[in-house]
Amino acid sequence: MIGFAWLIPLFPLAGAIVLGTLGRRFGERAVGAIAIAAVAGSLIVSALAVAEYAGSQHHGAAVAVGDGFPASFEWIPGGAARTSADGIASAPVAGGLSIRWSYSVDALTCVMLLVVTGVGLLIHVFATAYMRGDPGFARFFAYLNLFMFSMLVLVMAANFPVLFVGWEGVGLCSYLLIGFWYERDAASDAAKKAFVANRIGDAGFLLGIFGAFAVFGSMDFETIARVIGTGDIVPDALGEWGVLSVIVLGLFVGVAGKSAQIPLFVWLPDAMQGPTPVSALIHAATMVTAGIYLMARVHGVLLAAPSAMLVIACVGAVTALVAGLAATAQDDIKKVLAYSTVSQLGLMALACGAGAFGTAIFHVMTHAFFKALLFLGAGAIIIALHHEQSLSRMGGLARRMPVVCATMCIGALAIAGVPPTSGFFSKDAMLIGVLESTVLPLPLRTALFFVGLVVAALTAYYTTRMIGMAFFARGSDHDEAHGGKLSVPATMTVPLVVLAVLSVFGGLFDVGHWLAIGTVVTHAGWMVPALATVAAVSGIGLGWWLTVVRPGAGRAISLRLGPVREAAAGAFGFDAAAGVVPVGATLSLARAAMLADVEVVDRAVNSTAAGTVSGAGGSNWTDANVVDGIVRGTGEATVSGSLVFRAMQSGRFAGTSLVLAMAVAAIVVAFGWNAAVAAFGHWFGGGQ
Amino acid sequence: MLTTVLTISGLMFALGVAGVLTRRNIIVIFMAIELILNAANLNFVAFSRYWASIGGISPHTGEVFAVFVMVVAAAEAAVGLGLVIALYRNRGTVSVDDIDLLKW
Numbered sequence: 001m002i003g004f005a006w007l008i009p010l011f012p013l014a015g016a017i018v019l020g021t022l023g024r025r026f027g028e029r030a031v032g033a034i035a036i037a038a039v040a041g042s043l044i045v046s047a048l049a050v051a052e053y054a055g056s057q058h059h060g061a062a063v064a065v066g067d068g069f070p071a072s073f074e075w076i077p078g079g080a081a082r083t084s085a086d087g088i089a090s091a092p093v094a095g096g097l098s099i100r101w102s103y104s105v106d107a108l109t110c111v112m113l114l115v116v117t118g119v120g121l122l123i124h125v126f127a128t129a130y131m132r133g134d135p136g137f138a139r140f141f142a143y144l145n146l147f148m149f150s151m152l153v154l155v156m157a158a159n160f161p162v163l164f165v166g167w168e169g170v171g172l173c174s175y176l177l178i179g180f181w182y183e184r185d186a187a188s189d190a191a192k193k194a195f196v197a198n199r200i201g202d203a204g205f206l207l208g209i210f211g212a213f214a215v216f217g218s219m220d221f222e223t224i225a226r227v228i229g230t231g232d233i234v235p236d237a238l239g240e241w242g243v244l245s246v247i248v249l250g251l252f253v254g255v256a257g258k259s260a261q262i263p264l265f266v267w268l269p270d271a272m273q274g275p276t277p278v279s280a281l282i283h284a285a286t287m288v289t290a291g292i293y294l295m296a297r298v299h300g301v302l303l304a305a306p307s308a309m310l311v312i313a314c315v316g317a318v319t320a321l322v323a324g325l326a327a328t329a330q331d332d333i334k335k336v337l338a339y340s341t342v343s344q345l346g347l348m349a350l351a352c353g354a355g356a357f358g359t360a361i362f363h364v365m366t367h368a369f370f371k372a373l374l375f376l377g378a379g380a381i382i383i384a385l386h387h388e389q390s391l392s393r394m395g396g397l398a399r400r401m402p403v404v405c406a407t408m409c410i411g412a413l414a415i416a417g418v419p420p421t422s423g424f425f426s427k428d429a430m431l432i433g434v435l436e437s438t439v440l441p442l443p444l445r446t447a448l449f450f451v452g453l454v455v456a457a458l459t460a461y462y463t464t465r466m467i468g469m470a471f472f473a474r475g476s477d478h479d480e481a482h483g484g485k486l487s488v489p490a491t492m493t494v495p496l497v498v499l500a501v502l503s504v505f506g507g508l509f510d511v512g513h514w515l516a517i518g519t520v521v522t523h524a525g526w527m528v529p530a531l532a533t534v535a536a537v538s539g540i541g542l543g544w545w546l547t548v549v550r551p552g553a554g555r556a557i558s559l560r561l562g563p564v565r566e567a568a569a570g571a572f573g574f575d576a577a578a579g580v581v582p583v584g585a586t587l588s589l590a591r592a593a594m595l596a597d598v599e600v601v602d603r604a605v606n607s608t609a610a611g612t613v614s615g616a617g618g619s620n621w622t623d624a625n626v627v628d629g630i631v632r633g634t635g636e637a638t639v640s641g642s643l644v645f646r647a648m649q650s651g652r653f654a655g656t657s658l659v660l661a662m663a664v665a666a667i668v669v670a671f672g673w674n675a676a677v678a679a680f681g682h683w684f685g686g687g688q
Numbered sequence: 689m690l691t692t693v694l695t696i697s698g699l700m701f702a703l704g705v706a707g708v709l710t711r712r713n714i715i716v717i718f719m720a721i722e723l724i725l726n727a728a729n730l731n732f733v734a735f736s737r738y739w740a741s742i743g744g745i746s747p748h749t750g751e752v753f754a755v756f757v758m759v760v761a762a763a764e765a766a767v768g769l770g771l772v773i774a775l776y777r778n779r780g781t782v783s784v785d786d787i788d789l790l791k792w
Contacts, residue, residue, distance in 0.1 A: 651788035653717075658709050 002063050002105050005049045006071035008113065009156065011041035012148035019145060023138025032128035035141035039124050039148055043117035050110040062222050064158065065103035075101035076161070104158035104222065108296055111361055111511045112155035115368045118502075119285045120148050122495035126376050127277035129491040130383055140180060140275065147173035151286050155293060160209045160219040163294070167205070167258065170287045171198045177282060178274040190270035197267040201257015208250030212301065215243055221297060228300040235304035238441065248301060248308035251294065252315075259291025260342045261349055262319045266575050268342055269326075272334040276379030279334060284341045284375050285368035292348045292364050296357040299517050303355060306439050313353025313440060317451045320346030322572055324458035328465065329568035332389045333378045336466045340415070340459065341371060347430055347455060350448060354440055356433025356519040358512035363430055366422035366506045370414035373499035374463075377408035380496070381470060384486040391466060395473035400486045403493045405471045407500040412467045414503040416460035417536045424532070425507030427456055429521045432528050438519060453535050460539025468547030693734040700727035714772050714782045718765065725761050729754040 015038030023031055053063065065071050076099040105113075124144065131140050150169025157163035175198075179191030209219065215233065216224045227233060236242040255261065260268040271283045282288070295302060295312070302309055320343045327339035344367050351360040382389055384401060398405045414421035417428070434440075435449045512521060546554030558565055650656070700723055707720025736750025776782055 653784035653787065654709060654712075661705055661709060 002049045002052050003066050003071075004045060005065040005105055005156065006103055008042045008045050008049070008117070009149045009152035010070070011038040011045075012145040012152065014038060015145035016142050016149060019138050019142035023142055026138065028128070028132065028137050031138045031141050032124075035145050036121065036124045036128070038145050039117060039121045042148065042152060043114075043121050046113040046117045049105060050114055053105055053107070053110055062104040062106035062109075062158070065105055065156070072100060072102040075099050099159070099161050099219070101162055102158040103156040103162070105156065107511075107515050108293070108361060108517070109155055111365060111515065112293055113152070115365050116148070116151050116155060116286050119368045119372050119499075120151075120281060122498055123277050123281040123285070123372060123376065125491055126280075126379070126495040127275070129489045130277050130379050131275060136180065140177075143173055143176045143180070144278070144281070147177070147282060147287070151290070154290055158220060158222070160212065160221075163297075164205070164209065167254075167290060167294075168202070170282070170290060171195070171202070171258070174198070174271070174282050174287055177278040178271045180274055180278065184273070187273040190267070190273040194267035194271050197264045198257045201254045201264055204250045204253020205255075205257070206250075208247050208252075208254060211243065211247035211250060212298075215247065224298065225300045228304060233304065236307055238306040238310065238439075241307055242305070244301065245305040245308040248305040249311065251298065251301075252308065252312050255291030255294055255312075255349070256315070257291075258294075259288050259345045259349065260319075261291070261315050261346065262322065263574060265319060265323065265342045265345075269335050269338040269575070272332070272338050276334065276375060276382060279338070280372045280375030280379065283338065284371040288341060288345055289348070289364040289368070292345065292352060292360050295349075295352040296361050296515075296517060299352075299355075299357045302352070302357075303439070303518070309353045309355065309439050310441075310444070311353070313350050313434075313437075313444075313448055316346045316349030316351075316353055317448050317455075318346070319343070320350060320455040321451055321458075322346075322574065324455045324462070325568045326570075326572070327462040328458065329565050330462075331391050333381065333391050333394070333466060333470060334375075334389055336391070336462060337371065337374055337378060340374075340462065341367075343455060343459065344371070344415070347427070347452060350452060351430040351433050352518075354434040354437035354445065354448070354519070356430060356437065356512070356521060357517045358515040358519075359426065359429035359433045359521050361515055362510065362512035363426040365509070365511055366414070366426040366503070369499055369506045370411040370421075370423055370503040373411035373496060373503055374408060374415065376492070376496055376499065377404050377411065380404045380488050380492050383492075384488060391469040394470045396471070397486075398471040400484070401488055402485075404488055404496060407493075407496040408471070409467060410500040411503055412463040414506075415463050416540055417456055417532055418460075418540070419529070419533055420507065421504050422502070422506030422508075424529075424536075425510065426512075428529050428532050429510075429512050431456070431532060432521045433519050435528065436519060436521070453531055456532055457535035457539040460536040461543040464540045464543025465547050468544055472548045473551055690734055690738050693730060697727045697730040697734065700724075700730065712783045712785055714775075714784060717784065718768055718772075722761060722765070725757055729757050732757070 015035055018034060019026075019031060026034070056063075076097070124141075127140070127144065131137050134140065147170060150166045150173055152166070154163055154166025154170060157166055175191050175195045178194050179188045181187045182191070212224060213219050216227045218224060218227070233244070234242075236245050252261075253264075256264045268283060268288065272279055274283070302312075323339045323342035323346060327336050327343060330336045330339060344363070348360040348363050348367075351357070351363065380401065381394065381397065381404065384404075385394070388394065410421070414423040417423045431449060431452045434445055434452055437445045440448065546557065648659075704720045704722075704724030704727060707723060708717050711717050711720065732750035732753045734750075736748060736753075739750075740748075772782055775787070779786065781787075
């Protein structure tokens with residue numbers, strides 16, 4: 001079925017087109033059925049393709065999907081290749097650039113395909129219940145299917161341009177879905193914030209792509225990997241900042257935008273303004289992991305730039321720590337999960353920076369299971385409590401919604417990394433990957449390992465705090481004393497149960513080992529698992545004690561930590577800085593531009609206008625006195641001259657004929673006299 | 689002989705011109721114009737006879753001219769009197785002093 005893998009993104013695309021154009025005419029059941037069927041089609045084809053790939057001899061190698069339209073075709077045709085005039089530069093130029101739209105399937109794509117389509121299907125099912133009665137039901141599923149299309153293009157792309165189409169497509173769908181309830185100011189603001197933060201990242205990403213094209217002469221992932229494999233490209237040493245490092249940093253700026261790393265992570269907590277299934281699918285399970293996927297996809301380039309990897313690891317660690325601390329201070333259940341996502345993405349970036357790409361993808365997978373589970377559970381609570389998101393007003397829900405409680409507890413154990421859940425294996429693998437990194441220098445990787453442990457403990461703490469406050473704390477508005485069981489439809493519970501099962505057993509699929517990219521982690525030794533377990537258990541214990549056993553003590557500590565807690569809740573100023581720094585810079589730039597406008601442009605304009613006005617005054621004077629004078633003078637001269645001549649025109653016969661007679665007489669006198677004398681003089685003389 | 693005739697002719701012409709210039713009645717002015725034309729006729733005839741007496745090339749040319757002039761004068765009088773009648777019907781006068789439409 002690999003030959004038919006090009007069908008995978010087309011199902012959701014068809015679904016998006018049908019729902020986007022005709023969706024409003026269908027009922028909710030039909031819309032939901034179309035959307036779910038589209039994703040289910042993708043899942044089935046994906047599963048068949050993955051089965052064929054896993055059973056074949058291709059292990060590790062990429063397989064191109066099909067040949068010829070629509071699986072593979074020339075997308076942006078180029079002209080003939082040319083070299084520069086001196087003949088030296090053989091780097092490809094735009095004339096020789098020919099971009100094919102093509103997919104390829106390798107182990108990494110297989111993992112992502114199953115995660116995206118599998119989790120995507122469950123969330124689509126859940127969303128049919130969550131979005132019931134919303135006037136934008138069809139629009140929601142059109143967007144969601146469009147997102148699935150973009151995400152599948154992203155993970156199946158065989159080259160950078162196709163990947164970038166998917167990358168921008170998921171960004172667009174993220175924007176559309178965060179702002180789904182656009183009549184709310186907060187939602188549309190959050191959508192814009194996400195869009196802008198992602199555009200900043202995309203600028204770096206594009207520069208990275210251009211750099212990669214300039215250096216490797218191709219944008220195909222396979223060709224890039226082959227070029228690196230030949231050894232023609234000299235890798236940078238640690239501490240050396242060559243062009244490869246710059247390329248990787250450019251790509252990482254894109255990763256930071258999409259996968260919410262410092263300093264571009266600020267959009268993700270705000271993105272919780274979108275409907276909860278969107279938060280689960282896009283802002284936890286799939287889209288935000290696109291950056292991690294990208295780093296794994298081009299891991300060869302990253303490994304050739306260890307300086308940049310060090311930066312990535314450090315940024316990832318700081319992100320994980322900052323977001324983990326921020327998550328402990330949130331009151332909105334979705335914000336807890338959002339900061340938790342940022343923190344987990346930081347851990348994945350840390351693992352990528354350490355060179356353990358396979359473990360990062362492993363964590364992408366397990367995180368998709370348990371974070372989707374936690375988000376969907378939170379969505380079930382939010383719907384059951386009529387859009388109540390504040391943790392401090394929940395509590396005592398364990399008896400009122402037992403299935404949700406049980407599945408979310410499993411998700412919490414998984415994200416906390418309690419053995420033997422999936423989270424334990426993947427987090428453990430990442431921590432070992434950091435500790436045994438061949439990229440990072442020794443003291444640093446030990447330090448980062450302990451940061452990872454602290455983050456693991458924090459994760460366990462804030463998740464337990466969330467679960468405790470929502471389900472087990474007493475004396476709040478929604479305690480069981482205030483009502484009976486809350487009904488949760490099967491379309492919600494089934495995905496929760498399936499995800500809970502995956503969260504527990506997902507760790508059995510050690511995809512890190514199967515992918516075999518970067519550092520391959522083998523679970524040997526007991527020290528790291530033991531430390532991780534101690535961290536998880538202590539975090540859980542602390543969280544449970546402070547929220548359920550002694551909630552008063554928890555509140556007292558919270559009060560005493562006042563300013564620190566405030567800072568943590570605002571992610572230590574990053575959120576505010578994200579508003580202040582770019583906005584302030586833009587404002588001062590605008591002020592400088594205004595000053596230049598007022599002082600230079602306006603003055604030039606004003607003086608031009610003044611010059612024109614005075615010139616016009618002179619022109620006006622000339623016109624009034626010279627030109628008009630000539631015109632009027634002509635007229636007046638004509639009038640006064642005519643006074644003389646018109647006096648002659650009496651119109652009387654006598655006067656006119658007298659003048660005539662006198663004129664004839666004058667002519668006769670003037671001309672005729674001499675002639676008459678000459679002709680007849682002798683005769684006159686002779687006659688007389 | 690010729691001198692006498694030309695003198696008479698000149699006097700007639702002068703009388704005609706004086707009549708045209710001084711009289712007010714269009715009919716009388718017409719009559720004065722006839723006088724001018726006949727002064728010219730007299731000249732034609734006189735010179736014709738004079739040329740014939742000194743051996744001129746074409747006898748009776750002047751007489752023929754005089755006849756032509758008389759014909760034209762008759763036609764002119766017919767047209768002119770028609771105009772005068774039309775004028776009288778329109779304006780109720782034949783005095784040239786009252787017919788001054790051509791003035792500014």
